[in-house]
Amino acid sequence: DSGVTQTPKHLITATGQRVTLRCSPRSGDLSVYWYQQSLDQGLQFLIHYYNGEERAKGNILERFSAQQFPDLHSELNLSSLELGDSALYFCASSARGDFIPGELFFGEGSRLTVL
Amino acid sequence: QKEVEQDPGPLSVPEGAIVSLNCTYSNSAFQYFMWYRQYSRKGPELLMYTYSSGNKEDGRFTAQVDKSSKYISLFIRDSQPSDSATYLCAMSAGGADGLTFGKGTHLIIQP
Numbered sequence: 001d002s003g004v005t006q007t008p009k010h011l012i013t014a015t016g017q018r019v020t021l022r023c024s025p026r027s028g029d030l031s032v033y034w035y036q037q038s039l040d041q042g043l044q045f046l047i048h049y050y051n052g053e054e055r056a057k058g059n060i061l062e063r064f065s066a067q068q069f070p071d072l073h074s075e076l077n078l079s080s081l082e083l084g085d086s087a088l089y090f091c092a093s094s095a096r097g098d099f100i101p102g103e104l105f106f107g108e109g110s111r112l113t114v115l
Numbered sequence: 116q117k118e119v120e121q122d123p124g125p126l127s128v129p130e131g132a133i134v135s136l137n138c139t140y141s142n143s144a145f146q147y148f149m150w151y152r153q154y155s156r157k158g159p160e161l162l163m164y165t166y167s168s169g170n171k172e173d174g175r176f177t178a179q180v181d182k183s184s185k186y187i188s189l190f191i192r193d194s195q196p197s198d199s200a201t202y203l204c205a206m207s208a209g210g211a212d213g214l215t216f217g218k219g220t221h222l223i224i225q226p
Contacts (some may be wrong), residue, residue: 002158033213043159043203045213056211090158099207099214100168101147106158 004107051065121217138204
């Protein structure tokens with residue numbers, strides 16, 4: 001158990017809908033990263049928040065947005081969903097704002113299916 | 116061309132064999148090189164990491180980085196059925212950006 005909690009574990013929805021995925025980082029961690037894993041693209045970095053502020057942006061679509069709250073949990077909002085958004089969404093947390101190997105921990109993921 | 120290339124496999128070998136997994140990359144700025152293991156429907160877990168070029172050994176696992184060739188490898192000795200998983204290489208230039216992953220190699224160790 002990495003200590004990173006993601007909910008929901010599974011989600012099935014329809015095209016055009018909007019969903020919110022939630023991540024609680026490990027106790028004491030200030031950074032939250034979001035990744036998308038699909039069969040086509042593999043594991044891709046979406047966005048990084050540190051202590052409530054956006055720190056870095058990766059391949060995140062405009063239909064997607066994220067935020068980190070004062071209690072440090074983070075939410076990833078996916079809107080106008082398309083079939084191609086079906087994927088595993090992972091959250092990872094670390095204590096610092098810059099990458100340190102060995103200090104990044106992944107959650108178990110949220111599996112999104114868009115029908 | 117993707118920044119990180121990794122053969123997706125599957126790679127099937129008998130128990131006890133030496134396994135060689137590798138990735139190539141194009142971004143010269145990468146300094147940290149990681150290998151993650153991912154079991155089905157689970158999150159990636161870090162196996163090993165290397166900073167810059169060189170070798171690193173941890174039990175049955177050896178990681179190698181050749182920055183001049185932009186090529187990294189993971190060797191697994193005395194492979195076990197429990198090593199069956201997807202192995203992902205990942206790289207970072209440091210800083211705030213997320214990791215850049217290969218697509219992963221699905222490894223099957225046959226008892």
